[in-house]
Amino acid sequence: MPPDQDGLAPAAEPAAPRSLREEAYELIKQRIIMCAWRPGEALSEAVVSSALGLGRTPVRQAFDRLMRDGLVEVLPRKGIIVRPISQDEVRDMVEVRLLNEGFCARLAAERAEPQTLAALAANVARGVEAAAERDVPTLMALDREFHGTISAAAGNPVLGEILRNLHERAQRVWFVSLRDREHHRRVVDEHGAIVAALHSRDADAAEQAVRAHIQSFADNLKRQL
Structure with missing residues (x-):
């Protein structure tokens, strides 16, 4: 980074804010890991959105990623649940x-x-x-x-x-x-x-x-x- 006119390097630009999708993912993941949401517990978009104070779209996107991680799964007639530990x-x-x-x-x-x-x-x-x-x-x-x-x-x-x-x-x-x-x-x-x-x-x-x-x-x- 080139120095400014005073010979000092300019301050680094602040990091970009974390996306709502990333925030939702980290918050849900942490609650699952710490068993605040227990294995087998059903999780609805509406309830999770309300608990986290986030919109349903980032929560839905977070659920997609958590499914790939093996932390949640979709069951017929139950919807999304915290995946049990076997x-x-x-x-x-x-x-x-x-x-x-x-x-x-x-x-x-x-x-x-x-x-x-x-x-x-x-x-x-x-x-x-x-x-x-x-x-x-x-x-x-x-x-x-x-x-x-x-x-x-x-x-x-x-x-x-x-x-x-x-x-x-x-x-x-x-x-x-x-x-x-x-x-x-x-x-x-x-x-x-x-x-x-x-x-x-x-x-x-x-x-x-x-x-x-x-x-x-x-x-x-x-x-x-």
Whole structure:
């Protein structure tokens, strides 16, 4: 950006406002993930529009996208409902996570920059505080950040995109898993073990730590569903 006459770069232009369609999508998605709208619950355009203070057109467009995400579905005589969580879906998700995230951890152990390892350690430290306070929204945000940072550290954009989609799909069941308060601290401890393996550049240990973390999540979720 060229400087102005005073020799200073002009201020950056403000970001464009988020579209109503995007706003509706994010608001509905967040309520589904946090189980404010529970699995199997019917959602009408009129009720959702009123609850969010948005028009029916952006809500309808958001529903189309949420259907593609697998968060809502259309049933005869019921209309749009929040898609139920099934044991089969959890099993399939865990199988794919074990395969892809284990490989991702191996790459991250070899390629992660020192500042990335420091960021992961800071994430774990914040997680200790959130777990002590039973702060589920913060724990979920930290988990998303933690796994996203490892995905980026692997240095494989194709794998990163696969994992981003997988993690977004897993968020709702993550919230269900965290209804078990004892699981809060286990998650943070498991993250700490992953960071320790990455810091040691031990690819085998990193893979095993990630797989143990995913299996712990799966075992806890089975008790919740």
